[in-house]
Amino acid sequence: xxxxxNLIKVTLKMQYSSVGKSNSEKYGVYILLIFLIPxxxxxxSVANTIIQEMYQVLSPSGxxxxxxxxxxxxLSFILFLVSIGSILSSFYFSEDIESFIPYPFQPYQxxxxxxxxxxxxxxITTAIFFLPILLFYGAISHAFFLYYLYGLLLFLLIPxxxxxxxxxxxxxxxxxxxxxxxxxxxxxxxxxxxxxFIIGINVAIRLNQDPGQLAEMLTGALQQQNGLLETxxxxxxxxxVGTMAxxxxxxxxxLLYLLGMIVLSGLGILLFLTMGQTLYFKGVLGLNEGNKxxxxxxISRTKxxxxxxxxxxxxxxxxxxxxxxxxxxxxxxxxxxxxxFLVVILLLENSASLGELLANxxxxxxxxxxxxxxxxxxxxxxxxxxxxxxDGTDWYLNLYYPISMKQIITSKIIAAWMINLLSILLxxxxxxxxxxxxxxxxxxxxxxxxxxxWFTSLVGTxxxxxxxxxxxxxxxxxxxxxMISLKVLMFEVGxxxxxxxxxxxxxxxxxxxxxxxxxxLLLAIAIxxxxxxxxxxxAEKHYQQI
Amino acid sequence: MIKVITINNVTKHYPGNKRAxxxxxxxxxxxxxxxxxxxxxxxxSTTIKMITGIxxxxxxxxxxxxxxxxxxxxxxxxxxxxxxxxxxxFLRLRGIEYLNFIGDIYDVPKEIRxxxxxxxxxxxxxxxxxxxxxxxxxxxxxxKIVVSGVLLHDPDVWIxxxxxxxxxxxSSYTLKQxxxxxxxxxxxxxxxxxxxxVVEQLCDEVAIINNGxxxxxxxxxxxxxxxxxxxxxxxxxxxxTSNE
Ligand SMILES: Nc1ncnc2c1ncn2[C@@H]1O[C@H](COP(=O)(O)OP(=O)(O)O)[C@@H](O)[C@H]1O
Ligand SMILES: [Mg+2]
Numbered sequence: 001x002x003x004x005x006n007l008i009k010v011t012l013k014m015q016y017s018s019v020g021k022s023n024s025e026k027y028g029v030y031i032l033l034i035f036l037i038p039x040x041x042x043x044x045s046v047a048n049t050i051i052q053e054m055y056q057v058l059s060p061s062g063x064x065x066x067x068x069x070x071x072x073x074x075l076s077f078i079l080f081l082v083s084i085g086s087i088l089s090s091f092y093f094s095e096d097i098e099s100f101i102p103y104p105f106q107p108y109q110x111x112x113x114x115x116x117x118x119x120x121x122x123x124i125t126t127a128i129f130f131l132p133i134l135l136f137y138g139a140i141s142h143a144f145f146l147y148y149l150y151g152l153l154l155f156l157l158i159p160x161x162x163x164x165x166x167x168x169x170x171x172x173x174x175x176x177x178x179x180x181x182x183x184x185x186x187x188x189x190x191x192x193x194x195x196x197f198i199i200g201i202n203v204a205i206r207l208n209q210d211p212g213q214l215a216e217m218l219t220g221a222l223q224q225q226n227g228l229l230e231t232x233x234x235x236x237x238x239x240x241v242g243t244m245a246x247x248x249x250x251x252x253x254x255l256l257y258l259l260g261m262i263v264l265s266g267l268g269i270l271l272f273l274t275m276g277q278t279l280y281f282k283g284v285l286g287l288n289e290g291n292k293x294x295x296x297x298x299i300s301r302t303k304x305x306x307x308x309x310x311x312x313x314x315x316x317x318x319x320x321x322x323x324x325x326x327x328x329x330x331x332x333x334x335x336x337x338x339x340x341f342l343v344v345i346l347l348l349e350n351s352a353s354l355g356e357l358l359a360n361x362x363x364x365x366x367x368x369x370x371x372x373x374x375x376x377x378x379x380x381x382x383x384x385x386x387x388x389x390x391d392g393t394d395w396y397l398n399l400y401y402p403i404s405m406k407q408i409i410t411s412k413i414i415a416a417w418m419i420n421l422l423s424i425l426l427x428x429x430x431x432x433x434x435x436x437x438x439x440x441x442x443x444x445x446x447x448x449x450x451x452x453x454w455f456t457s458l459v460g461t462x463x464x465x466x467x468x469x470x471x472x473x474x475x476x477x478x479x480x481x482x483m484i485s486l487k488v489l490m491f492e493v494g495x496x497x498x499x500x501x502x503x504x505x506x507x508x509x510x511x512x513x514x515x516x517x518x519x520x521l522l523l524a525i526a527i528x529x530x531x532x533x534x535x536x537x538x539a540e541k542h543y544q545q546i
Numbered sequence: 547m548i549k550v551i552t553i554n555n556v557t558k559h560y561p562g563n564k565r566a567x568x569x570x571x572x573x574x575x576x577x578x579x580x581x582x583x584x585x586x587x588x589x590x591s592t593t594i595k596m597i598t599g600i601x602x603x604x605x606x607x608x609x610x611x612x613x614x615x616x617x618x619x620x621x622x623x624x625x626x627x628x629x630x631x632x633x634x635x636f637l638r639l640r641g642i643e644y645l646n647f648i649g650d651i652y653d654v655p656k657e658i659r660x661x662x663x664x665x666x667x668x669x670x671x672x673x674x675x676x677x678x679x680x681x682x683x684x685x686x687x688x689x690k691i692v693v694s695g696v697l698l699h700d701p702d703v704w705i706x707x708x709x710x711x712x713x714x715x716x717s718s719y720t721l722k723q724x725x726x727x728x729x730x731x732x733x734x735x736x737x738x739x740x741x742x743x744v745v746e747q748l749c750d751e752v753a754i755i756n757n758g759x760x761x762x763x764x765x766x767x768x769x770x771x772x773x774x775x776x777x778x779x780x781x782x783x784x785x786x787t788s789n790e
Contacts, residue, residue, distance in 0.1 A: 303676075304642070304656060304663060306649060306650055306656045306659065307646075307650050312647055312650035312651065316636070316643075316647055319638065319639060323638040394634075394636060396600050396630075397635060399599055399600040400598040400600055400623060400628050401651055402623035402651060402652065403620075403651055404619075404620060541602060544599075544600070544601060544602040545602070
């Protein structure tokens with residue numbers, strides 16, 4: 001037991017250790033948390049409204065426990081989905097399993113330690129979704145101490161079964177499906193799936209935003225299909241048992257249900273540890289990265305190609321981004337998320353009318369809005385803010401190759417710029433086919449966007465150059481818990497948001513042309529200044545100190 | 547004799563105020579194999595990283611073939627090829643892409659590249675792996691691809707940090723042979739090691755460093771002469787590096 005506990009501590013430390021994180025990063029996290037408080041209030045008030053309305057409709061017929069049923073059911077579903085990603089990354093993608101194997105640990109100890117991180121994610125998720133509902137429901141049904149005690153115990157037990165279910169499914173797939181042969185492909189695949197999931201959720205939320213309406217819809221559906229819900233809850237036994245335990249907490253029946261829940265979870269854990277051992281260790285060992293081509297394939301002469309140094313370096317950057325699953329997901333696929341989302345919204349809205357609306361607006365305001373949106377979309381792309389950090393231990397190679405640091409950094413800016421071209425292209429196509437923006441405005445915007453692109457790529461690279469994270473073992477660390485993206489965005493939107501606000505309100509500045517040219521010049525000044533700062537840092541040989 | 551690398555009064559502190567290299571003076575002659583010997587943590591890698599421009603030099607200067615690495619970094623860097631102690635380079639590139647990259651940044655003409663890549667990688671037995679990503683390579687194969695990259699641009703000075711660790715006997719033999727050939731063509735090989743036998747087999751001249759200080763510099767005979775005759779090299783090495 002002691003050993004297991006130590007193992008858990010080591011794995012968690014490797015994930016969450018604050019060593020090597022600067023103070024500003026820590027404060028950044030606190031600031032972010034403070035920003036989240038109002039957000040939490042919104043969620044709370046929405047949940048409260050929904051529960052109250054449903055309770056009023058359902059309690060006359062004595063069906064109010066259906067609220068708990070829906071909660072447990074949807075919570076189980078959410079926990080199941082969260083588990084999939086979390087299990088994949090903890091059990092399969094993190095590189096440390098091979099370093100634990102040689103030590104004299106029991107397989108079940110490794111399984112328990114590996115499960116620690118997913119369980120932290122699951123408890124956070126449960127806390128966010130379950131605790132408010134537990135409280136609100138308790139308040140509205142005038143529940144007593146026992147209800148909250150049961151609720152707390154259930155809080156601890158709920159994540160177990162969804163976790164085990166998804167763990168066994170994932171492990172089964174990784175063991176038998178072909179995807180496990182290639183870690184890289186699996187990573188990209190899993191990332192894409194989760195992206196689609198996020199987009200789906202966003203669309204669903206957009207389709208029904210009003211909590212009152214949502215509650216009405218839910219109760220309607222519940223009343224119509226009373227039997228269906230019960231069948232569904234019985235399908236996930238813990239959802240049913242949990243509901244009954246909480247609803248009947250004041251009778252012996254409730255206690256029995258609670259004991260049933262404990263037994264079920266215990267059995268689940270046993271199943272996980274026994275079946276998991278065979279499935280997991282067979283699946284994870286020999287999980288190789290990338291493909292090795294079959295031997296005896298001679299290189300053809302054409303493989304020996306020569307390029308100019310500029311081209312070869314930018315190509316190298318792009319190749320590494322596109323071939324490293326984490327980089328591909330973060331820098332390319334996720335950065336397309338915002339434009340794709342924009343397109344989806346435009347498709348859902350009556351976009352033709354948006355075009356008309358824009359046409360009625362004055363050119364000045366249209367270009368100002370487009371400018372800010374573009375700045376935001378390009379600014380959040382992490383390619384530039386990870387330009388140096390992505391190199392990791394390869395960074396020092398740049399120091400002895402006979403290429404000037406200026407050229408290396410510029411190549412990295414060019415690579416980030418080129419990847420952002422994809423986003424610009426998507427927006428361009430959307431505006432052409434979906435919104436009917438007037439051609440002059442579109443051309444002005446395109447020119448501005450190319451310059452904005454250089455600005456954001458430059459600022460990101462410069463800030464990453466000042467303080468890169470080079471000592472990573474897993475590519476995720478380049479993006480996780482670094483405050484740089486937030487800093488860059490605050491810097492960029494802070495400066496140009498103010499400028500846009502000024503331009504918007506200064507009446508002398510009128511018309512599309514004047515505004516565009518002004519923005520163009522201001523951007524040029526900003527770009528020039530940052531290049532100057534960058535060159536100064538390079539001249540100070542800052543690159544040898546990082 | 548012409549000196550190809552001159553290290554003048556070089557000192558290096560790491561944060562935490564440890565003198566990793568302490569007032570080092572060393573000159574390495576042209577056309578020889580020069581061994582840089584010392585126990586673990588002696589300061590060998592630190593010295594090499596200053597020579598190659600990876601680490602800033604706190605005090606002193608380093609000249610390679612007439613160019614100062616600090617003042618004219620690009621001209622100097624073109625003159626040497628470096629094999630780091632950890633050969634994990636650009637793991638996401640294919641072997642052939644890595645060699646093309648090196649060829650591009652060191653301006654190696656295409657015709658020379660074609661001939662040399664084939665010859666070098668066949669000698670090392672990694673020719674058929676060139677289309678694979680470097681992260682599928684073993685430690686030894688990674689070292690071989692980096693060495694192939696250096697020999698591709700055929701530098702005046704070849705600098706290697708602990709090059710023989712992790713190589714099997716055959717590859718080790720091939721690499722030593724290549725070092726000898728490089729020196730035979732009038733070029734210089736400078737390498738670090740903590741293994742005595744390697745120095746005995748290969749070197750024309752040797753320097754011993756311990757705790758960041760130069761303990762000895764001379765050719766192999768001088769080294770034996772300076773200490774009691776009849777004593778084995780191992781004894782000398784232990785004696786030199788035992789204090790502290
Ligand atoms: N990045 C570093 N930070 C602090 N100390 C270092 C660093 N690299 C090396 N050192 C210290 O400097 C000394 C010399 O190290 P090194 O040059 O790597 O020795 P070696 O001769 O084995 O190559 C050692 O004591 C080592 O601990
Ligand atoms: Mg060393």
